[in-house]
Structures are given as C-alpha cells and as structure tokens.
Amino acid sequence: MRSFYRGCTLVSLLALGAGFAACSSGSGGSGGPAQTGLAQSALTPATSCDDVEALLRERLKQNMAKSVEAARESALQQLEAGCVWFGEDGGPVGASSSGSASSGGPVSAPTEEGGGGVDDGGAKEYSTTNTQEADVDEADFIKNDGENVYILAHGQFQIFDAWPAADIHRVASVAIEGEPKKLFVHEKRALVYSSLSPSSSPDGEIASYSSGECTYGYDCEFTGDGTPLLVTEFDISDLTAPTVVRTLKFSGSFINARRIGAAVHTIVASREPTVEGLSTWPEGLDVCSLSDQGVNPSTVAAVNSAYDKLLEKNIALIDAAPLDIQLPSVEDTVYRDGVASPKSHEPFASCENFYLSNTGDGQSFLSVVSTELGAEALGQTTIVGRPGAVYATADSLYVASRHQYGQTYGWFYDDGKATPDATTIHKFALSERAAPSAYLGSGVVKGRVLNQFALSEHEGYLRVATTTGHLPDPDTHNTVASLKQEGGELVVKGMVDHLAPGEDIRSARFYGDVGFVVTFKKTDPLYTIDFSEPEAPRVRGELKIPGFSTYMHMIDEGHVMSIGYDADDQGDFAWFQGILLQIFDVTDLDAPTLTHKEVIGTRGSASDAATNHLAFNYFTQRGLLGIPMVICEGGSGGDFGDTMTFSGLLVYKVDPGAGFTSVGGVPHPLPDASADGNGPSCGNWWSSATSFVKRSVFMEDYVYSVSEDEIRVANISDLAAPEAVVSLVP
Template sequence: MRNRSFGFLAFSALSLGAVGIVPSACNTTGTPSYRSAYEACVASVPKPEIQVVSGNGATLQAGLVAGDADAADAVMRAAAVAEMKRAVDNAKYNALVSMRCSALSKGGDAYDSNGGSGAPVPAEDPGSPTNVSGTNNQVGGVDEADFVKNDGHYIYTATGSALHIVEAWPATSMREVGKVSLEGTPLKLFVAGDRALVYSSVQQQQPARGSRSMPSGGSSACTYGYGCDFSGDGTATTLSLFDITDRAHPKLLRAIKSSASLIAARRIGNAVHTVLGQRAFVPSYRLSPMGYAPTSEADVERAFAALKVENEKDMASLSMKDQLPTLDTGGGVGAITQLLQSTVPDGVAFTTVLSLDIANDSAPLNSVTVLSRAGAVYASAKALYMAVPHERGGYYGWFDDSAGLDEVSTVHKFAIGDGVLTTEYRASGTVKGRVLNQFSMDEKDDHLRIATTTGHLPSPTAHNTLSVLGQEGPALKVSGQIDDIAKGEDIRSVRFDGDRGFMVTFKKTDPLYAFDLSNPRAPVTMGELKIPGFSTYMHVMDQNHLLTIGYDANDHGDFAFFDGVLLQIFDVSNPKAPTLVHKTKIGTRGSSSEALSDHLAFNYFLPKGALALPMTICEGGGDGSYGTDMTFSGLMVYDVSLDRGFSLRGTVAHPNAEIGKGYNNGGCYNWWTNASSEVKRSIFMDDMVYSVSSSRIKANNLQTLAADVAEVSIR
C-alpha cells in the first residue's frame, strides 16, 4: 500500500462524483448468507461508478481556516450534492438488480440473520476504605468518561435526569446526600477533587419537514464497533461543571452548550478533552423518478440520470451556513470558527475536539473542528487519534492511491495533554481496513499501532492487518505492517501491552495471535493459539497473563454458533506458544454481559483477586437455539487466581432475589452484542462490592454476597 500524505486544507469546493452503496452479505457468526444463482445475477449488474480523490503524488499540507463561512458553505453544498448523487446512483443500482434478478430472489436457501436457529423472539468501618477500584481505563493516567465515578467515599452517577451523589462508605449507612436535576438526559461524567463535569444529551429542534440527515445516525454509547458506529446520536450536548465541595449542595459553575453529539471524552489531570460530532441536514430530494414505469434497463438509466440533474438544479441555491456547529459558553451562541477541511470527502458532518480546564471555571476553552465524520477514538497521555472508515463503493469518496484495497481508514492525530491550550491538530494518514474499537489503537514512542479488518464474514476474502504509523511532518505514514492475518476471519478483540500486541480473530475458532512490536519498522507475528469461541475483551492481568471475556462457540463445519459467556486466562510468557490455562463457561446461548462490549463494565480488582461482572444467565435451548429461561440477572463475583482459575464467590441479584421468576425471558433472545443485564457497573471498596444500575445501587459484603447490606434508589 502506498503511503498517502494528506491533512486538512483551507476550504475549497471539492469535485465529488457519485458513489453507490453496494449491498453486502449480513455479517454473522451463523449460517452462510449467499444463494449462488441470485448472487451471480447481482454480480452481473454494473456497480455504481466510484469517484476517486486524486492526490497527484503531491504532499498535501495542513491548513487552517478561521471563520470563513462562505467557503464552508461551498464545501458543504458540494458535499451534499455529491451525497445526493451517490444516493440516486444506489437507488438506480437497486432498481437494476430488481429488474434483472428479482425472479431468482424467491428461492434458495433459508438465511438466519441472527446466525441461529430462527427461534421466535418473545414480545463496617466508618473510616476510609484501604483499597478502592476505579474506572477500567485503557491507558494509565488517562481517565475515561463514564456514567458512574467514585472517590473512595462517594459514588457519583449521571443517570435518570440528575447528578446523584451517594455517600457509600460506610456501606451500612449508604445514602444519597446530593441530587441536582439536569437539562436533558445525563450520559457520562468526570470527577476530579471537588469538581464534577457532567455530559447531558439534549433534544434539539428538528429540521424542517422534508429534510434529511446524511449519513444516518449511530449511537452515542458505541463502544464496540461490531454492532454500531461512532457517529453520535444527533442530539445536542450540554457540559455542566459543578463545584461539589459541599456534596449535599452541588453548585453549578459553568454550562457549555454544543449543538454536536458526544462521541468520547478523556481527562488528563485537570484538562478534559471532549470529542463531539454533528451531521448537517440537507433538503429532501427525490430518489425515484416521477411517473416511473420502466420497461427496460435503458429506461432505468435514462430516468435516474435525469433525476440527478433535476435534484442538483434544486440544490443550486442551497445555503448551508447555518449548519456550522455552535458553542454557547454563557455569552451567547456562536458558530465554531476554527475549521479544518480534509482532502478526503467525509460527508456533510463535523467533528470537534473541545478542551477545557475542569478545575478553573473561568479558563478559556480550546477547540479544533474538522469537516469530517467522527470515528473510533483512542487517546494516550499526549495524543488523541480518530479513525474514520471508508469503504470502496460506500457512501463516501475513494483514494486514487488505494488501488486494490476495499476498505481504508483515515487516521487523524491531535496533540493533547494536561494543558488545555496544548490541543491542536497534528497529522493525518490512511491505513488499510477498519478498526473495531479504541483498543484497536495504541501509541508507544510516538508510533501508533493499529489493528484493522478488511471485509466481512462470511466472505473468504476477509482478513486483518496490523500497521505501525509514524508522524512525518503533517503526515502519518506506515512504517511497518503485517498483512493477511487470519484470512476468512475478522477481529473480535485487540490489546497492546508495551512491545507486545495481542489479537483475537474468529470464524469458527478463536485464534489468539501474539506480536512482537519492539521494532516499529518490522513488526513480527510470534505465535498463535486456536481454541473454540472468541474473546471480545482482553485484560492485562500481569506481565505474563491475559484475562479475557467472550463467547464459546459450537463448530458446524463452515460456520459456528455463538454459545454461553466464556471467561479465560491465557499464559503469554512465551509469545511463540501462548497457552490456555483456565476457563469457565456461564449459561447458554443468549446469556450476556455488559462487559462483553464495554470494558468499563469489566472490573478486575487485584487486591482481592476478584472479578465482578454484570451478567444475565440464560439456560435451556440447544445447539444454535437460544436459552428459554433466564435464571439470573445481576452481578457475579469470581475469585480469580493463576493456580485455581475461576471460582464463583457469589451473586447479587437485580432485581432482588425474592423476585426471582420475575426475570424477563425475552432478554435471552438478544444478539451477542446487545446485553440485557440491569446491572451496568460495579465498584469495590475493601470487602464491599457495589452493583450499579441506572435505577439503584446495592452494597454487598464479599463474604456474604447473597445478603444485601444496603440499597439506594437513584431514579
């Protein structure tokens, strides 16, 4: 792959052509999705033309535009027109497929989009604790926003419609001492000393009837990209900074209102860096010609060509100036004016990195806004990276120097740190494939290591790549790479640890790969281990061991059904020959845990050798069939040791144990990326464990987990 150096340029209208959306097979762990005759017919239909973006071999330097609304308007209008053309071309492509292949689509093999059997889905001491668990952050010293925080005495939650402050120690007298109502829906928060910063989602005025947002929205809580994207939910965001010196009476110091959605946030010391995304709305246009009744494929071509011309004429006077992201810091609403434009067409969307000082409510803000969709976010102590996916034939443009590739990601680097004013754009580059989540990226010695997947199951051409990027001026360039890892499989988890990297891929079995990354120019595959199932999160237990959570799998030759939740310990002391030393399986197909797709729910507490996990256990069913009986929902606590493996210490039921049979069996039919447990988080304080849901906090002693010590409502 050639290394293309590109960055952000001053606004100028881009010549963007039409790119259609080519339907792809549903990504599944289960039965094959192709029907040969129909697929062969679809393959015979000419795909929409792909317009590439030419770099002409030049090094494209980064530039900055401050407040040029007219230039921004031209760029956004050009992007809106280009997306209209791509959408119309896609509609034409689907019309041609329907005309040529519809007769073949009525037969063929049955396809279970859930990869399953097609089962129906039913509608103490009053002093301070000695040891306290914190947020399960990816990088030491880089705090991640979450809906619950604790400081060893108080538990803080942003849930319901308020900031709740619960005096949690001693547990026997646990009580809510402070509550502040918030505008909108609380999402996440940071707590540092006597300051709390709360993020809330606020519904904003909808666009005029007939308008459309492109691309479609995602989820503000996307943490595992296998079942969601990192685009935000389309709402506005309010950042509320509180003085909590008096926990009973929090005092609002500052409210910052952004028209963009929360994507991710990190705190380094007192500096908080927030990534916000906003999609622009464009007027509605027609995707089907008026009076459309074609009798031939030539009729289809003529009708849709005319439709593009008509739509573009209607959009010629389109004004997009009011689509710029806005920021209200208390002195009135103003448009963000520090703007950077990518040379790569990234849609009618903006991404902002906003930095503030949590300890100083009068300190200035610093922001950098990019004309680009958002992507997966990773942050070290000094840099923040965002990986934005592109797919050949997808919704956005392509690259003239990515010949032979089907997927790439644009990677943008921003300098951050423990000072607000240090935030600035640094460099950009491209890398083969797409990332799964933040753990697919890691920085060491100013090099970004990034693991990506190209293709989707069940395609035999799917494969994975591990690349190392180094900064050269305004460009991120590939210095070393291992390609074609695990052909026919995709990535389910990644973890980097110093000079080592670990990757789990899956189709039928779980290959755990170990890599030597000590030389950024020559990464090396050291060894691999194949076992049933797959891990979705890997935790560095110590220098020689990985503690993982994932799913078991039942092999069926060409595919495998995911099964119960699997906990495993791997010995990686010899990376050339990793070994599985302990495992335990929980429940059957349909059992789930928040920790499977959100590392913030995974709580390994080394001082007690304990692992706390939100869990829903389903029993029954059969090979490929979901369990039909939910037998537990709540928090499970395991003793974990290298000698004895996993031993269940006890459980904390949510709702209460006596309700028991009140569990909703419908939660057993969720797809594997969608957990159904009421419990979302846990906290250890010495011998106490606190289980946290969106409506209650329960305290239980590790010696007698079945008996609740205290419970507080946080509705």
C-alpha cells in the same frame, strides 16, 4: 466554487449526463500496504467559512448525483423490463414526483478518577474506572473516590456517602436537563453530559445517522445518538449542595471524552447538512407509459432528459440553500451566584480551526472541544468529514474513521476490490488547558478498526489492528500495522498482513512492546505480536481454542485475562454460547497457552462487560473481578437458553496460577416474566449484550453492585446477603 476533491469534479459528473459513473473505483493494481492514499487521508485547513461551505455544497452535489444516477439506471432497467410494478404517480413504488426532501427513487440513497479529596474516613483501597491508558480518565455514568459515589440515574446527578459501606446514603440529588449519560469528577468539580430532545437543537432535527451509543464497535458506528449535547459543570465543594457553575449546549451529539487532570476533551459530532426539496425521481416521468412504446432511442432519451433536468434542479436547490445556519454551534453560559451570564463568543461561527477531509464520504462535523474544570475558556478543533473511534494518551488524541470502497470519491489503494475497507487516522495534540487541539497529521491503514482498543501508541509509534472484508467472505483477513508521524503524515512503517484469513477481529489489546489479537470464525486464535522492532512487527505465537474474546485485560506481565463467548463448532461456522472467562499465559510469546477457563450459562447469557470495558471491573489490589451477569440455562446449539437463573453481579478471585475462584454473586430481582419484554432477556445477541446490573465498585472488603434502579452493597464474605440496598429512583 473552490474544489477540495482530488479526483473527478462535479463539472465532470454533470458533463457525463446519462453516462455518469461515480468516481469511486480504483485504477486496478496490487493494492496492499502501498501508501497511495496519504494525500487523500490528510486534512486541509479551512481559511474561512466560505471554504467549509464550498466543500459542503460540493459533497452534497456529488452524493446527490450518485443517488440520482442510481435511480436513472433503475428507471432505464424498468423501461427495458416493462411496467411490472408502479405507484399512483406512474413511477416505481417508493418514487415520488412531488420533489420533497423525503422523495425516494427505486434505489435508496447511499448512505484519574474522582480526586474528590479522600480523607481518613474513606476506604484505603478501592477500584476506579477501567480505562485504556493510565492517567487518562474516560467518561462513565458512575465515579467514586473511595468515600463517595457519584452516579447518574433516573434523570438526576446523585451523590452518595458510600463509606462505611453499610451506612451508604444519598447526600444530594440534582435534576439534569435531558437524559444524563456520562460524567467526570475531579477535585471539587463534576462535569455531566446529557442528551437533549431534538427540539432543543437549533432546527429541531436530529442526525440521520443516529444510532445510540456504540461501545464494542463490531456492528455499529461511532456517530453518537444524534441528539444535542448539554454539558453541565457543578461545583461540589459542598457535597450536599452541588451548584451549577457552567453549561455548554452543543448542536452536536456526544461521542466520547477524555480527562487529563483538570483538562477535559470532548468529542462532539454534528449532523450532516440537509437541503429541502431534493429528489431522485423526476416529476412527471411515467416509465409505464414509455414502456408501452418499447425501448428505442426516443424513450431512452425521454428518461435521460428527465434525469438531466432533475440533476440541474437539485444543483440549483443546493446552490441556494443557506448552509451557514447548519454549522456546529454552542451556547456557553457561566453562572455566578446563581445568575446566568451567557458568553457572546461563538467558537464555531468563524470556522477557525476547521479542517476539511478529502475522502468525500462524509460531510458531518466532528469537533474536539477542550475545557478546563474551574476555568471559563473553551477551545475547539473541527473536522468536516466522518466520525470514528476515539483513542487518547495523555498527550495525543486519535480519531479513526472507517471507509468502504465505492462510498468515497477516489480510493486509498490501487485495487479497491482487493482492499475494500480502509481507516483514516487523524492525530491531534492535547493540551493541559482549554486550547484548540493542534492537528498533527493523518494516515491511512487498510481494513477497519473494531474499537478504541485496536489502537495504541508506544514510544512514538501507533499500532493499529484492522479487518478487511466481511464474513463469510473467504477473502476476509486482518492486518496489524505500525505507524510513525513524519511531518504531517502518519506513515505505515511496518505491518503484519493477511493475518487469520477467513476470520475477523473480535478483540485487540496492546501492552508495551506486545500486541494481542483475537480473531474468530469457528475457533478462537489468539495471536501474540512482537513490536520490539516497531518497523518490523512479527507474529510470535498462535493459540487456537473454541470461542472468542471480546475484551482482554493484562493481569501481570505474563498473563492476560479475557471475557467473551464460548462456541459450538458446526463445521463451517460456530454458534456462540455462554459467557467465557479465560486466562492466558503469555510469558513465552512463541507458545501462548490457555491455563484457565470458566463458562457461565448457555447461549443468550449476557454481560455488559462483554461489549463495554467500563463494566469490566478488575480490582487489582485484591485480585477480584466483578462482572454484571444475566445467566440463562437450557437450549442447545443455535437455540437460546429458556430459563433465566440469575441476574446480578458475579465476583471471582483471580489468580494466574489458580485461575477463577467463584466468590459468589450479588443477586438482583429477576425480571417479571409478564413484563413488556424490554431490557435484557435470554435472547441476547453476542455483539450487543446487555445485563440488568451495569457496573460495580470495590471498596476494601465490600462490593457495590449497580443497576439502573439501585445499589446493593455486600461484604465479599457473604455476597448473597447485601448489608445495604439504596434506591436510585427519585
């Protein structure tokens, strides 16, 4: 068996037997920015599917052995403590002697938009998707081109003639297989992403790491929802009759996507392989009976012997498992004149353009799949490793994967206890065609990224903001690093370390040579960071104020606008409160100032825009800001508000000098208090905020407020009285 792990091998794990110790600890030392983990962060090209299978089997064995040894330790502790808790089989509760896959032991296993052709009949000025980088479109469930609105709602791809605004009406509605989630629209094509039911996958299972969509990233992982992905391409030359021209059915799930011109790059995560029959509790082991005999060499040997045999049994099961059927797959079907023509080429089958991760803490598949609207080609590049946050420019795509000390085999830094978090970053070149994305190199930074805005490429350097540690650990701190590609490595060339000790990052944003980082524990320090010398970045200014920002947006070169939460200082910590809008004057990087502040509602008030930048709509041409809102009043301190007073879209006039001037709100019906409790309420948690209104679109003097069920269209001069309401319900 070929070994790709650079550290202790499976052979050494088995040879240790009862003395097994997971090879996950560092050797001790200074830790910090030393690039000890560059080799481990690199991806190794797979020469064949045999390479991929060998790595998968080795990872399965390593992870299995770690779980079994944790169970062994628990059993020996139970032997010494006596039989205090037990199940019908004589083993600890939660253990099983059946040897089934679900068997548990005493310890859990470780675990451009639109482009649809605006003619003279469309709005002259209109808002588009709020993207991180110019000319790099991001998938969302709504798109518009100044004349038409394209939206996914209630299982359908719907198209509305939206201009003139008061005459908005649906012109087409097409049912989508599965649950439609995201789309792109470009020229005469639309690309729709939908999640299929688990039964649509090759083996009828979903990924064990399924967690739904992760946008903000503070307490969620970028793993996708675990369900198979269907991509449907429509010809929308005739807006009244969208026609399916191609479908791509992936075994993996959607994580993210970017569009540059007609080229679309989709990131798909496929689940980790599983093996039936693995167990962490030896069949027939009765710790209770052994404990009656006391702790002695004979009883300890009996426990160890049972676990040694279990290790051998599990290894045999892994060796015999047909892992090839669990490789990623795609069914590519082209439609000509309504007739399906399945394509025989399976780009994943030969494991071409597969790369193997050396970190040891992930064996799922992460694929960058490239297609071109209006063309039939498909390119894929796949990593066998961990999924992560996705950031892209017009030329490059980065995947940033989080790692924790103790969960990998080997570590990136000498002192794992001092540096318990790390992020590996893999860089790929993007093509304007449907070609495989070339792997360019990898690097590692200490700490974990928050989300895509923690990364930014500028003039050949990648800036990355990370947090090491978790609150309330006082050793928690933050780092901003500058990386440069040198050969096949992303090398840290400069960094600001130990930024804001005792706090963690709540938002980050980079513009040109400047970076802004907001941290929080009880106050909101805004740091301005100068990258004019990228290999010697430095903090220029710091501003401490109550509350914290979760998303930052540049108004102009000297002013940053943000959304986040107000806070109530409690001494050692602070309660988050109502939604907070702020404007910072950053003209002088050495002395940033808060010039304007608007607090909306009390604790429990929420906006999708606080945790999803796609819901934050700043209409630059008119200086208007639209944010979905649920406003709650009442409550104090740590108590949530008890009365919902508004649900809808708030609109503000934004001016760096005058601040936020309320234009009003587009109200949507308040929820029925007797409802089943689903959906937004006054109990919203700050990192997973949700509102009934999800998006907004500006067209000249009109705003379109979009909820899951309807679009309300109002003139800016009278937002409380919509001129049109159209239902999205079929």
